[in-house]
Amino acid sequence: MLFGVCYYPEHWPEERWGTDARMMKEAGMNVVRIGEFAWSKLEPREGEYDFSWLDRIIDLMTEHGIRVILGTPTATPPKWLMDKHPEIYMRDKFGHVRGFGNRRHYCYNSASYYPYITTIVEKLASRYASHPGVMAWQIDNEFGCNETTRCYCDACKLAFQVWLQGKYGDIDAMNERWGTVFWSQIYNEWLEVVLPANTPFPLHNPGLELDYRRFASDSVVKFQKLQIDLIKQYAPHQAVTHNMMGAFNEVDDFELSKELDIASWDNYPNLMFTRDVNPAIAAMQHDMTRGLKGRNFWVMEHQSGQPGGNIMFPTPRPGELRRWTYQSIAHGADGILYFRWRGCLFGAEQFWHAILQHDGKEGRKYNETKQVGEELKRVASLLEGSANASRAAMVRSFDNEWAFEIQPHIMNYSYMDHFTSYYQYFYDHGIGMDIISPNDDFTNYRLLVLSNFIMATDDMVERLYAFVEGGGSLVLDYRAGAKDWDNRMEPLTLPGKFADLLGITVEEYGVMYKDDTRRIKVEGHDEDYRGGKWFDVIVPRGAESMAVFDEDYYAGSPAVTKHVYGKGTAYYIGTELDSALRDLIFNEISICSKVAAHRGSGIRVPHGVELVSRVKVDKTLWFVINHTVKAADILLDGVYEDGLSGRKLAKGISVLEGNGVWMLLEIEAPSE
Structure with missing residues (x-):
């Protein structure tokens, strides 16, 4: 260390x-x-x-x-x-x-x-x-x-032009994939290509903008x-x-x-x-x-x-x-x-x-x-030699985040804030989470969460189908499948290439005003849940509804769906869920996907206390971290030793002081 x-x-x-x-x-x-x-x-x-x-x-x-x-x-x-x-x-x-x-x-x-x-x-x-x-x-x-x-000097302009030539090979291919026919922006030579610098009306071609960000990253x-x-x-x-x-x-x-x-x-x-x-x-x-x-x-x-x-x-x-x-x-x-x-x-x-x-x-x-x-x-x-072991993962895509920065859809919308709202669920519920690349191997996971995946390569689409078909659980949400990897709209009914996987079509969609929400109902629950920022008008094509909009002209259409595909299940979320509904939906997803929560570890912690594990061969080290200034009651189903203090903690309730930390190793398993 x-x-x-x-x-x-x-x-x-x-x-x-x-x-x-x-x-x-x-x-x-x-x-x-x-x-x-x-x-x-x-x-x-x-x-x-x-x-x-x-x-x-x-x-x-x-x-x-x-x-x-x-x-x-x-x-x-x-x-x-x-x-x-x-x-x-x-x-x-x-x-x-x-x-x-x-x-x-x-x-x-x-x-x-x-x-x-x-x-x-x-x-x-x-x-x-x-x-x-x-x-x-x-x-x-x-x-x-x-x-x-992101630099906008002449050296970067020339380097960007060379980078584009290496990527596309032919200027006509670049024009086609960017759609430069719009606003008469067709380029005849590589040296004509501009950087997306400031203009009086700062809306550059989205393909140009995205490639410039990719180029700037590659430069670093x-x-x-x-x-x-x-x-x-x-x-x-x-x-x-x-x-x-x-x-x-x-x-x-x-x-x-x-x-x-x-x-x-x-x-x-x-x-x-x-x-x-x-x-x-x-x-x-x-x-x-x-x-x-x-x-x-x-x-x-x-x-x-x-x-x-x-x-x-x-x-x-x-x-x-x-x-x-x-x-x-x-x-x-x-x-x-x-x-x-x-x-x-x-x-x-x-x-x-x-x-x-x-x-x-x-x-x-x-x-x-x-x-x-x-x-x-x-x-x-x-x-030494210990590491985190997670069966759930969120996929972080820089390309998709850049696409939302270029065109955020909704006033003051943040891809990372939305990403974080999903992560918050897993953090709050003690479920270990990896955050991986779109190009990583998915096969070791039981659950994948892909937020705002507006763009996906054909290879990734195929791997996601295979992941679910083989028994995995997948969560996609609004804007999934709307664009190709060049940041141009797909000429397909949403959710595009994911339609068969999700078992739905999205016939219409729209944004909501700031702080505006719509009521959502869940069968068997009396609460009025809310969805905000975005709405999809979803028509099930084999999928089952998990939550339904209960007001506006799309009342009665699903807000959240699930679809069995092969041995697995694909979920779709068509709005920004409030925290209560998010927790309800992801509780079911986590149970169905058999993602092991720390709540089943033999240690029970209250809100404000984080529980994380590192595994070393056949030993599990449990970190119990009190992020509050108040003492917290921790329920232990077995006998543990705190490696930091050397103190032995008996079965039952032990008190962890405010800002306190334990690193626990089980020394006596819970009795059956």
Whole structure:
């Protein structure tokens, strides 16, 4: 188990380094990340290099038994470089130069930038490839954060045209698939193709928009691969990662992760203005990161204090730092690096607080971190080799999310909010969930949930039919099958290619006004459930109705259906379900699909307490995490030992304190 911190030795006097290393060691830390923003310190002027300070800090950490993850510094090209090559600057859709003063101000397709990247990365890789203290590399920093992926400069325009030529081969084929005959936008030459920059009436061709987003994502993947290949030439046995951004979507992280040895992400649960932080959001993003490579991951930046640039976000309360840490581990994190070690005295992140306050002294957060470090030493052998095992999965499609950003259908509609509403059910009901790519193997799952799958390739359609026919349960919902993979409407009655699978036709559809809903009835239930945002007028063609609209001109038509196909069942949801109806529908789906809920584990937890498992051969580790400040009664059907405290918990009710965490291993099974 990696346990450590992000450290910036270049920010502090060298005489302080030894104190910091000692305090880290005393807190149980065994890894630091350094160097990702230090280019101007490593190469203060072109061709003038100073690695001596980096040598000394790596040696110092190694002496203290702390390994190093080195960041390549390409997120912050120095001023001398940008002054020499201003064409490297990124341009936004209005043509404005991003300019110097922040980070990631470079264009991923700038030919002028690549030689400098090659030089600095090669020098770092060749110098530290054989250093016993360097264990891994982080490429750049947070691709896709703060709208820094989509550039509209001339270099990107030319690169986009080349990318399109490689994809379509023939300009007429591209015109056909985009439908450029609309608004007289037919292109005769590749060099005529524009970027979807700002226009007085900002509606570009949806095919152009989608391909541009795919191209921009591919540009980042290419940029990262250049650096990975350079590092692997010198350090083939050192791991390479990148700190991704969970639910952020500028880059297709499935593609970005393919060349990485391990996926990582940056976890800031409290980075929002809300009194009650929803712990399902962080849980979902952990599951997203685990799904990128289908295995455990690292949290390269883990919140340790209140975040802030010009303003500050809420301060973590006592116990929250520990609770968030174990939530990360519960969902598959094998590495935790807190951000950051000490609050910086200068620069744009002065208010981004850390384990140590600005004075550098031990305090509440340091002591809480130290407690976690001591606990992890006790449970490291239990955690080693353990992983999450889920029989249900949600399919995350960056292409479909981009399609909804380009054309959201409904005012202020968010694909990710809708995706999250489904995930919330599984989180609330203790059902382990993988979040996977549309290209992943579905055969290991009993239940698949695909939200807003407006586009699907023919291959994916075939695999979904095969999944259900073989006994799987599938959930699709409104807009499924409406478009092809080029982002143009299908000339088919909805749900298009999914019609036979779902056993329905959608004869009409529409949006609802903001905050408007329609009453929905479920047989055997007296409640008035509600559906909002969207309605499908569904005609069953073999499907069975599970819920029915009860007002407006489509009253009596199904809102939710299920259809037996082969050995499995395909479900369709034709509106945005309120939480009560969502839970009712998914309860039935979960039971019918035989998705094992944690509620049957022998542990019963109340609302506000999360239950997650990691499995190791024949042992199951149960993480019980109280996300409230109030003590919670936990019902145990057997006898368990809490690995974190060493305490034995008897059968019956035990009390878990507010913000408390148990890591339980069953030592006496429930009696029959």
